[in-house]
Amino acid sequence: MTFNSGEPVPVASVGGTVTLVEGSTFCLSAGDGDVHEGGAHGLFFRDARLISRWELRLDGQPPQPLAVLSPEAFAARFVLRRPPQPGHADSTLLLVRERLVGDGMRETITLTNLGGEATVATLALHVDADFSGLFAVKEGRPRPGGADPVVAGSELLLRDRADGTHGVAVGASGDPQVRPGTLSWHVVVPGGGSWSTEIVVQPSTGNRRVQPQFHRGQQLEHSGPARKIQAWRQVSSLVTAEDAGLTQVLRRTESDLGALLIQDPTKAGNPFVAAGAPWFMTLFGRDSLLTAWMALPLDVRLALGTLETLARLQGSRTDPLTEEEPGRILHELRLGPDSDEVLGGNHYYGTVDATPLFVMLLAECWRWGADETGVRALLPAADAALAWIERHGDRDGDGFVEYRRATDRGLLNQGWKDSFDGVNDAAGRLATPPVALCEVQGYTYAAWLARAELAESFGDPGTAEDCRARAERLRQRFAEAFWLPDRGWYAVALDHRKQPVDALTSNAAHALWSGIALDEHAAVLVERLASAEMNSGFGLRTLSTGMAAYNPMSYHNGSVWPHDTAIAVAGLLRYRHLPGAVELAQDLAGGLLDAAEAFGGRLPELFCGFARADFGSPVPYPTSCSPQAWASAAPLLLVRAFLGLEPHVPRRTLTVTPRLPERWGKLTLTDLRLGPATVRVEAERESGKVHDLPDGWTLA
Template sequence: MAKSKPATGTTANRGGAARSSEAPRPIEEERALDTKEARQERKQRVLTQGQPALVGNIADAVTVKSLNLFYVIAPDGQLPVKGDHGFGLYLNDCRFLSGYEIRIADAAPLPLATSAEQGYRALFELTNPDLHLDEGKLVPKEKLGVRWERVLDAEQTTVHERMTLRNFGEEAYELPVTLLFHAGFEDIFNVRELLKGAPGKSAAPDWRDGRLQFVYHGADGLRRTVTIQFSPAPHAMKECAATFRINVPPRSSETIAVSIILGEEAEKAAGKRPMVQQFTGVDDLAVGLREDSENWTRQHTKLQSDSLLLNSVVDRSLRDLGTLRSQLADRLYIAAGVPWFVALFGRDSLIVALEMLAFQPNIATETLRLLASYQGRSVDRWRDEQPGKILHELRVGELAHVGEIPHTPFYGTVDATPLFLLLLGRLADWTGDLALFDELRDPVERALTWIAEYGDISGNGYVEYQSESEKGLVNQGWKDSGDAIVRADGNLATPPIALVEVQGYVFAAKHAIARLFERAGEHERAVRLRSEADALKARFNRDFWCEEQGTFALALEAHGRQAAVVSSNPGQALWTGIADENKAHRSVARLMKDDMFNGWGVRTLSTAERRYNPVGYHLGTVWPHDNALLAAGFRRYGEDEAALRVFTAIMEAAMHYRHHRLPEAMAGFPREDFQVPVRYPVACHPQAWAAGAVPFLVSTCLGLEPHGFVDQLRIERPLLPDFVDRIRLCGLRVGRGTADLEFRRTSEGTDVVVHAAHGGLKVDVVR
């Protein structure tokens, strides 16, 4: 697919966003904007909220995306013109179009079915209520069909739409069809209601030559536009509405084509790029997009099984990751999730790359190179930047450009840096190649230095975090909402905070990088890193273990006090191998009790804790990616039954979601209460590390252990969950070779058949 370019007349900033060199803000405004108190106040509002967005429920939203252009649509195909909601047409952290409604004879059509299976294309089937036309004529309900197709063209930043009105009746109808629009040009942080007020100015809507245009003059010097053109031309044009008179013969159909063109360019260059396009056939455009999607899936290890559900979920996972591909300048990356997190994230990008190593190791290669290019170089308290630190989040919208938020990029994450090192080591296990390690040697050294010098705030040997914000607690682990890290008494933990799973990440990262130093001939460095990791493990098992709870504490807060609540975080620590054997087994037993395991997976927080909330973002919800990492931890310590139970639960949850797409999170209500997973109201879908969860569960339960440097694949204690009897993997890459493998259930366990092994790859099965 062709890639978009920076807008004409702009310069690309380090984040790849178009930033104008024209019309700087007055110095008085800059000084007022940049006062320490004002900046910290804004940062507190943005980074301490308890959920990702404060808008209404989007659990049933239909989402489609192509590169940086994405659409979030209500189930009836509409974008409400009034009210606070998250629906809209978005580009580069801005919601350009926030309202879009269709009325037939002043009535809204009724939804019948929706689909967005292909990721870049949405289809809505609607019908009519009773319609009262002129002269008392009635169109009885369900006599009309409205087929509404939308296809995204990221190269032209355009949505091409086709509304087909079909008359299933026996007489002709002349129908007044009105399309109503609203363009607010809100920054994503305004849409999420984390900040109030847009700093720029909107012009009045304008009709020219049958086209409707909205214009916004951003405070960042960018002119953003929405141009809407129609075929046929509207019969009436008024303010933000286009009205057509459509004559539909019996058993026939008529079509309205709509193109919505988004523009973003420097003010001085405005008007040079025509906001007019030839109408593109929806079907022709979809053919090219479909081929791009198929090319993406063909690049991955192919999975086939006798379970239609597993085949469908894995296929959906791969396609969702393809949908989440986004663009930063001329580089592609996988965004964290639609709609709130279509941006480059450190932790999310690294974890999904880890999840996908068995299916597509190139994701890891691209992710490591991109994140290394943004690695922290200096101390910047506003952005929480420190030398060697890997970024948390990069934004390219108006509020980022004018300094209202610190995401330029923002480095407020404690775990991305060790995860960066861990991914590099795990990737080398699969590829058997030191080339990327050699290429990234300087970023590796800086990351290790950050862990030793900046990460250990208290000097106690643990990697901790403490926000520079004096007015609010900002959490910087994967549970990064402001109320996520709590004590048993229900109060928030006091920083500096050392999270349980982060210590595991550091432990595993040092061992992974030590192996690479060993391969590179630097034996003393490898020995030193292993010694540091082993010393960390000894301290960890002493200081984090909570005998009363029978598992590890969520965190150590100020003065080494335990945040002694039962949470899912220790399960991720097990994944890294930092736990002593007996403590690991007891932790698994504790995590699988009913107050933690709700039937769809392990909750983020026990129902017995004072802060438990089944719809709290990190206070009792169930996250697919979290459960995938937990299952890997269970397997690491031989707790196979628990791992398979988690795998089965996540798969059964996927059955209840449209297209078998796992969302970011599910509510924590017990399975027996409703027999279906309760949707978390503002969960992202698709979401990257949720999409990677099932592929990772597959590779975990099949026992895939790569040793790429010696061209060997070890398959350790292969398991199949109860819902599948056969899995075949084709084109699995390890070292210089590939393998085609089949796993079959037998009366004695799981047999492994090597159908093919190329490139000198050896496959050994260990039971």
């Protein structure tokens, strides 16, 4: 969706971390633009850190930061000044750092003298590189002394000591003095005048330089990243809302998702979306699939590109080291130097939910108007995924999909709550694998129904009947095994003894989203989810406050994840006929959007699960990723769910049943592309209109 352009929005306080991202390139820096050694800061490219130090000094001192502005996710302006002279309150020398990332980095430094008298200034940029792998940086164990600096004319070259074929070149205008580790300038800035230098960081791999997505002297709007985001906006729908907060969040959503787009380097075609910065700037099965689902109103090609890329990487053999199995959908793709050490290879398959989600998304693409040829081409991959569910996912033949890692190097938990303590019972005891997760059974149920619909659409009624029967059997077995009648919620999982893991978690809400929940169970579950134990006031907690393992500052045991809350809202609206479901959905969505406004319009990966009454504002989780794909896409799922927007392009039907929160006011979707049709949807509260619906279509 394209949103009305606005003024650049602050992305961090001057004391916070600033993240810029464009595809597989991202930069983490302090609020003054400096990249400090010894932490997670750096310029990263293809899962390796190129620049580990990038510190600017003005007359030997750090400039004083004033503000950080970001017009897009891949660019920022750091506004600073020279510290005032002793005895003076003000400074007349302004310094602006304009940074752009995209297969490299460009930084333009401008000094502006606001005084009437010429001033002398000395600039020094201290640069270093360590070429550490992403995992090493994340875990706080970077390589020591990873670069050999060489001065080559006006450039500073840094080479990886461990692998001389990789490096980075730093060149600048303004006739700098270049020494190992430093570029410096001694300049005179006339009164009322300016001086600037342009610095370019260019990676090299295999002794060949990578061409950045920009040229020297090129204006930001003409750069490769800017052209990519412009193209993304041109093919996407336009959404406008009377609610200013919602509009701000959706504008940031559009920008961040566009910046997270990655083109498959092995084949030309539709893009996929990376999971999120800083640690997940790559293809993740679960994250990329759910993000593509949420973003379908933007452009169905994103979902199709995600499916095509995952199908090319689908498991074809059994390998315990990477947990690859025939038909299994990839969990994570990495390119960095430590991928083999951490994952056992560049491709890691240790996830239990990506495989059914793949089949679910394929049918949803079909409904939203994806090219039929592309959908048909992916049917063998969908059938291989269902075969994995039966042969490998269901380890003991009981009808449920469970996981157990193949070696001690794999992920202990392989659902979306994949931290080591992410699955526990009401007493806080960790579940012993094999573990059958609540939400995964729902995804599997929906996958069988998805394949049934595709089979019926493509003239295969026998397969359709078989898949529907499998789905119904699973639904009944799920109700019997997972529902806890004395508690009023679904067990988060079954353990190795097939005993319920009885904690109240947000996973149960995913059973609403997938549709596996029976009405009589869903009606009770709505009441449990509405309690103060689950509803923090800023979103749904991952774990109830009444459970022994609850910790609002934990990763998965009491925190709030925006994508998780959005899925819960979509699930509640699926059961909108039940008492309290719509009201709870509106309350959760309102809290989540309030949290987004508190975070400057950008929802983070997660935040702490303290009650709203405790602090009045959401409390950040220290290492939360931002931007993060499914958090960025979550507001789109809210919009779609509250609109009751359900197209079925092959059948030429469109369902719109709005239940919009009152605070949203009027909501309009323009240029919503549904296969060959382009329509406009207008809605307010419980009324909606669709314009430009072609002849022969049915509006429900």
